[in-house]
Amino acid sequence: MAVYTHLSAETLEELIAEYDVGKLVSAKGIAEGISNSNWLIETTGKDGEGARFILTMYEYRIDIEQLPFFLNLLDHLAARGCPVPATIHDRQGNAYRDLDGKAVALIEFLQGVSIGHPTAEQAFEVGAALAQIQLAADDFTMTRTNDLRPPDWRDLFDKCGMEAIAGISEKLADSIGAHLPALLQRWPEDLPIGTIHADLFPDNVLVLGNTVSGLIDFYFACTDFLAYDLAVAHTAWCFSADGSEFRPDISAALLKGYASKRTLNDEERAALPLLAKGAAMRFIATRSYDWINTPAEALVMRKNPMDYVRRLRHYDALGAQAFAPLT
Numbered sequence: 001m002a003v004y005t006h007l008s009a010e011t012l013e014e015l016i017a018e019y020d021v022g023k024l025v026s027a028k029g030i031a032e033g034i035s036n037s038n039w040l041i042e043t044t045g046k047d048g049e050g051a052r053f054i055l056t057m058y059e060y061r062i063d064i065e066q067l068p069f070f071l072n073l074l075d076h077l078a079a080r081g082c083p084v085p086a087t088i089h090d091r092q093g094n095a096y097r098d099l100d101g102k103a104v105a106l107i108e109f110l111q112g113v114s115i116g117h118p119t120a121e122q123a124f125e126v127g128a129a130l131a132q133i134q135l136a137a138d139d140f141t142m143t144r145t146n147d148l149r150p151p152d153w154r155d156l157f158d159k160c161g162m163e164a165i166a167g168i169s170e171k172l173a174d175s176i177g178a179h180l181p182a183l184l185q186r187w188p189e190d191l192p193i194g195t196i197h198a199d200l201f202p203d204n205v206l207v208l209g210n211t212v213s214g215l216i217d218f219y220f221a222c223t224d225f226l227a228y229d230l231a232v233a234h235t236a237w238c239f240s241a242d243g244s245e246f247r248p249d250i251s252a253a254l255l256k257g258y259a260s261k262r263t264l265n266d267e268e269r270a271a272l273p274l275l276a277k278g279a280a281m282r283f284i285a286t287r288s289y290d291w292i293n294t295p296a297e298a299l300v301m302r303k304n305p306m307d308y309v310r311r312l313r314h315y316d317a318l319g320a321q322a323f324a325p326l327t
């Protein structure tokens with residue numbers, strides 16, 4: 001579920017009237033998503049032909065001071081032809097508004113569906129789309145520090161406490177103990193940097209056939225290593241959901257798609273195995289934290305950190321082989 005706040009029909013009508021998008025016709029809560037409340041909004045449209053939008057209410061985890069970075073990034077990328085939703089500005093030109101103390105934004109609706117099991121063709125297009133947004137963001141002037149880098153993973157584990165982590169699984173605690181110190185020590189310092197999505201999971205990509213029609217959910221976007229973004233996408237796309245099975249065909253296609261738009265330098269290629277272990281550790285850290293701090297009866301689905309422990313093990317065993325044909 002992801003509609004945490006009830007908005008009355010009157011409130012929604014008044015809100016939509018602040019935008020030049022016609023009159024409100026319907027508003028349906030969207031079940032997917034965890035962090036924010038989302039509604040699919042239908043209006044009569046500017047010219048009476050009907051229009052659809054996504055209304056997002058920022059509920060938690062997002063620091064409102066950082067919203068201009070996320071929303072300006074969407075506008076920047078959309079203006080450069082990337083398949084990302086532009087934000088709809090209100091009549092005063094604001095990209096977001098305050099509604100009863102919470103920020104809300106109206107966002108362009110993009111067609112397409114999320115895919116659980118990508119084909120190699122789709123994985124190629126996802127890799128290419130990732131490189132496309134990185135290149136298009138080259139002249140984006142805003143920056144945002146990544147607040148989920150190796151020391152932040154360690155802090156999250158410290159907050160959880162190793163006892164609670166071992167309570168989820170002894171194997172989880174063992175993997176953290178075995179890999180975190182080396183990641184902290186060996187994390188690169190001087191790879192090419194830019195604006196990255198940092199969470200390009202299948203549920204954040206919409207496709208129509210083999211075409212990527214939408215990249216959404218930029219709320220982890222930040223300024224960090226471009227190759228780390230590819231490593232994150234690799235962890236998310238190239239395994240079975242529980243991480244038990246590595247899919248080399250999907251991996252090769254994703255990497256080739258990325259390389260079709262942006263060439264990784266030698267240092268980036270050499271760093272991929274380490275960056276991927278780090279990416280796996282980043283999701284182990286946030287999932288462990290959420291697992292321990294989300295009550296079992298909460299409506300939000302908890303994501304299992306063990307799915308990423310299995311990925312970490314694959315990366316450890318495969319080394320550079322996981323990144324063939326780039327390595």
Ligand SMILES: Nc1ncnc2c1ncn2[C@@H]1O[C@H](COP(=O)(O)OP(=O)(O)OP(=O)(O)O)[C@@H](O)[C@H]1O
Pocket residue numbers: 002030032033034035036037038054085107108109110111203204214216217219
């Ligand atoms: N611009 C868009 N066009 C079409 N559908 C969208 C758009 N933005 C969001 N959606 C739909 O709304 C759902 C939830 O959006 P989103 O993933 O951004 O929510 P969230 O709560 O921020 O996510 P998360 O689960 O990553 O915290 C998506 O799965 C998608 O179905």
Ligand SMILES: N[C@@H](CCO)C(=O)O
Pocket residue numbers: 199201283286287303
């Ligand atoms: N995509 C993440 C959630 C956002 O950090 C996960 O699956 O753990």
